[in-house]
Amino acid sequence: MALTGRAGLIAALGAIVVLVAPRPAYAVLGLLLVLGALVMVDLLFAGGVRPLRFRRGGERLVRLGESVAVELIVENPGRRRVRGTVRDAWPPSAGASPRHLRLDVPAGERRRLVTTLTPTRRGDREAVTVTVRSLGPLGVAARQGSHRVPWAVRVLPPFLSRKHLPAKLSKLRELEGVHPALVRGQGTEFDSLREYVVGDDVRSIDWRATARRADVVVRTWRPERDRRVLIVLDTGRTSAGRVGTSPLPLPHPGTPVSPATGAVPASAAAGWPRLDWSMDAALLLAALATRAGDRVDFLAHDRVARAWTSGASRTDSLSALVNVMAPLEAELVEADAERMVATVMSRARRRCLVVLLTDLNPAAMDQGLLPVLPQLSSRHLVLVAAVADPRVAEMAAGRGTSEAVYDAAAAEHLRGERARLTARLRRHGCEVVDATPDDLAPALADAYLALKAAGRL
Amino acid sequence: MSVRPVGVQAPPRAAGTSAPVSPTPRGLWRGGRGFVALGLAVLLVAVVTALVTGASTEGRRLDPADATLTGSKALARLLAARGVRVERVSTVEEVERLDGPDSQLLVYDTWSLSPGDLERLGKTRADRLIIGFSSALPVLAPGITARGSTSLRSREPGCALPAAAGAGSAYLGGLTFDVPGRGALGCYAGPDGPSLVRAFGPLTGPSAVTVAGDGSFMTNQRLAEDGNAALALNLAGTKPVLIWLVPGDTPAAVGSGRATPGELVPAGVIWALVQLVVALLVVALWRGRRLGPVVVERLPVVVRAAETVEGRGRLYRARRARDRASAALRAASASRLTPRLGLPGDATADEIVAAAALKSGQDAVWVRSVMYGPIPADDAGLVALAGHLDTLERQVRES
Numbered sequence: 001m002a003l004t005g006r007a008g009l010i011a012a013l014g015a016i017v018v019l020v021a022p023r024p025a026y027a028v029l030g031l032l033l034v035l036g037a038l039v040m041v042d043l044l045f046a047g048g049v050r051p052l053r054f055r056r057g058g059e060r061l062v063r064l065g066e067s068v069a070v071e072l073i074v075e076n077p078g079r080r081r082v083r084g085t086v087r088d089a090w091p092p093s094a095g096a097s098p099r100h101l102r103l104d105v106p107a108g109e110r111r112r113l114v115t116t117l118t119p120t121r122r123g124d125r126e127a128v129t130v131t132v133r134s135l136g137p138l139g140v141a142a143r144q145g146s147h148r149v150p151w152a153v154r155v156l157p158p159f160l161s162r163k164h165l166p167a168k169l170s171k172l173r174e175l176e177g178v179h180p181a182l183v184r185g186q187g188t189e190f191d192s193l194r195e196y197v198v199g200d201d202v203r204s205i206d207w208r209a210t211a212r213r214a215d216v217v218v219r220t221w222r223p224e225r226d227r228r229v230l231i232v233l234d235t236g237r238t239s240a241g242r243v244g245t246s247p248l249p250l251p252h253p254g255t256p257v258s259p260a261t262g263a264v265p266a267s268a269a270a271g272w273p274r275l276d277w278s279m280d281a282a283l284l285l286a287a288l289a290t291r292a293g294d295r296v297d298f299l300a301h302d303r304v305a306r307a308w309t310s311g312a313s314r315t316d317s318l319s320a321l322v323n324v325m326a327p328l329e330a331e332l333v334e335a336d337a338e339r340m341v342a343t344v345m346s347r348a349r350r351r352c353l354v355v356l357l358t359d360l361n362p363a364a365m366d367q368g369l370l371p372v373l374p375q376l377s378s379r380h381l382v383l384v385a386a387v388a389d390p391r392v393a394e395m396a397a398g399r400g401t402s403e404a405v406y407d408a409a410a411a412e413h414l415r416g417e418r419a420r421l422t423a424r425l426r427r428h429g430c431e432v433v434d435a436t437p438d439d440l441a442p443a444l445a446d447a448y449l450a451l452k453a454a455g456r457l
Numbered sequence: 458m459s460v461r462p463v464g465v466q467a468p469p470r471a472a473g474t475s476a477p478v479s480p481t482p483r484g485l486w487r488g489g490r491g492f493v494a495l496g497l498a499v500l501l502v503a504v505v506t507a508l509v510t511g512a513s514t515e516g517r518r519l520d521p522a523d524a525t526l527t528g529s530k531a532l533a534r535l536l537a538a539r540g541v542r543v544e545r546v547s548t549v550e551e552v553e554r555l556d557g558p559d560s561q562l563l564v565y566d567t568w569s570l571s572p573g574d575l576e577r578l579g580k581t582r583a584d585r586l587i588i589g590f591s592s593a594l595p596v597l598a599p600g601i602t603a604r605g606s607t608s609l610r611s612r613e614p615g616c617a618l619p620a621a622a623g624a625g626s627a628y629l630g631g632l633t634f635d636v637p638g639r640g641a642l643g644c645y646a647g648p649d650g651p652s653l654v655r656a657f658g659p660l661t662g663p664s665a666v667t668v669a670g671d672g673s674f675m676t677n678q679r680l681a682e683d684g685n686a687a688l689a690l691n692l693a694g695t696k697p698v699l700i701w702l703v704p705g706d707t708p709a710a711v712g713s714g715r716a717t718p719g720e721l722v723p724a725g726v727i728w729a730l731v732q733l734v735v736a737l738l739v740v741a742l743w744r745g746r747r748l749g750p751v752v753v754e755r756l757p758v759v760v761r762a763a764e765t766v767e768g769r770g771r772l773y774r775a776r777r778a779r780d781r782a783s784a785a786l787r788a789a790s791a792s793r794l795t796p797r798l799g800l801p802g803d804a805t806a807d808e809i810v811a812a813a814a815l816k817s818g819q820d821a822v823w824v825r826s827v828m829y830g831p832i833p834a835d836d837a838g839l840v841a842l843a844g845h846l847d848t849l850e851r852q853v854r855e856s
Contacts, residue, residue: 003746007739008736008739008743011732011735014735015733017732019729021725024724024728028728049477050481053475087748089750092754129478130749131748240758241761242760243762270759270761271761273757391762391763399844402840403770405782405786406839409785409786412785413769416788419792
């Protein structure tokens, strides 16, 4: 049950009646009875909320930063018309709008309502409840009730780095086109024979074929296909730290952004978690590797394996990857590198490129990854990719006041530790990519292409 | 810690049928009937108690109907046994009705009486027994004035008044009075005057007036001690009728003749205000009713990754750790300079100083003091050191 503003207005106007009434006390009593009677009439003749039936339809997947429409079909099997408001409640970060919908369903009919979701965060968003307030004929009181109508929308990572994909793909094609200039390496395979042109490496002349024909023939090589790339995403505590500025100008739930001032919303200033930047880079790498004919597997791990997908089919491996990444969140636990390495070893029996997306945190790495790294790099090629914090570089450049210089010293301390850690990792035979958030995805793609060009996969 | 299944996770849940989640009226009744029963029981007990006990006279000091320690029911009973008609009245009208030369008026509380009422009491012909107050003495007992106060204790009469002398020692004290001399007797004296005075004849006209400083000797608690009972009977039982004036249940209107603001406001306005309060409640119910429950959500933590670095900077600043700060800045500069100078990573200080001095064109002593000099003595020195390191790096870069 709910009252309306009209009931309040009647009660307020009643005060004037009481003022001029000859018997004011009886007038108050009488007005109360009248109001109660009106409310009872409305409650009796309002359309029933409980018998309403709901169904949902519409989209189930949405990229972060985009909007999606979810339909709600209301069916009224009762004998009275249901007129009033509906609230289709979603979690705040689902960004549901409008908050209230008008509803008018005659008896025995159905109506379609549309809620637009503009999620502000990755993950699965489940509808909470649908609440209907059915007004009575007088508009004084309303019946109210809630229904559970399950529906979930999966908010996928935005894959913003796909803007870099065309450039990297043309680089890849260039790589595949310049066969003879390519040195024969471990990861290359025989492609074809063709006539020698000036400038070709004389070492690649195939003498047997030359002998058969009257011309000098060279062998060409191309980057080996069907290599394996295993992307390992660290979802431990270090991946929760926010870095840079959020690339999506999304309002933080609860804090409306005024378009007039154009102020940067709080969430953008707070940055994006390292995890999301890493996912962005991982998606570009996966897209590139899939086009290059390699097979991409994915593992998310902190203390335990959070997600695993094996790139069985080349066509939908990217969508499977995006789907698996969507609900991942940074867990506030220390990552267990030993178990992570054990998982990788047990799942990837053949040699592959292990791309480890984590943070170059000296304290965490010293006790976590470094002791078990030789075990991993003995079978696989390891590439460690980390998001550097632009704020640290900004602080390191601070001069002028003693506060700024102390901050600069702290930033230099961290950068020095990172540099030492990078050097140690390189000594172990790892490749290291340490880039600012915006540059990580292209830098990782470049590192992959360089490895492919060198035939090291 | 919950472990989610590994592998391709389940796609969002399939749409099921809708189900109402609001409680039904029957469910509400089932859940709430215990509370309703409890409330009804409490109400019933309260009503029954109120009906059985009726109006209470408990705790009313010196009330002839009160049987508690502070009441005076015992005295009233004793008087009645001696043939005195005790009339418990609470209004001046009743006093005037019972007034006569054969009666005595007992007054012990005038706070609830208006000045007009006091005037009317002053005109009565009955004898007066006034217990323990001073403000109305000029009207009710002309000639007797209060002087001070003394402690309550058992005192000897020390006077020729038959009622007092016959009773002996009694529990008196409280107010003390000035004895107006001729026609008055003071008894039970304290240091600054008697606490019981009886005046007749010339002072008070036809009626005798007795004033006592305190009424404790008449209470149920004290009546059996000393000569209290005898004194009380001697004082109160002088006439066949005793008019015992007790304070009324409702205080009399103050300032007779002038209406209070509340009386001047028409009743309609007050009831209109009541109606507005009702309207306010209705509006509160209207605005307070949410359309559906509050939705809660588990949000991720918002931690800036740079917070640890900022914290370390603040720690340096708080401890004035110029040694560590300068070492970090110098090490960073050295690591940036060595590749530019074409030196290996494990180059010694002398090599770096020599190469940097050569490349930048600066004095080798200055370069050494910047790169490997003493720790700055103060914060200004640290800021200057950072500037010098920047200068050196720029000169090496631009040479």
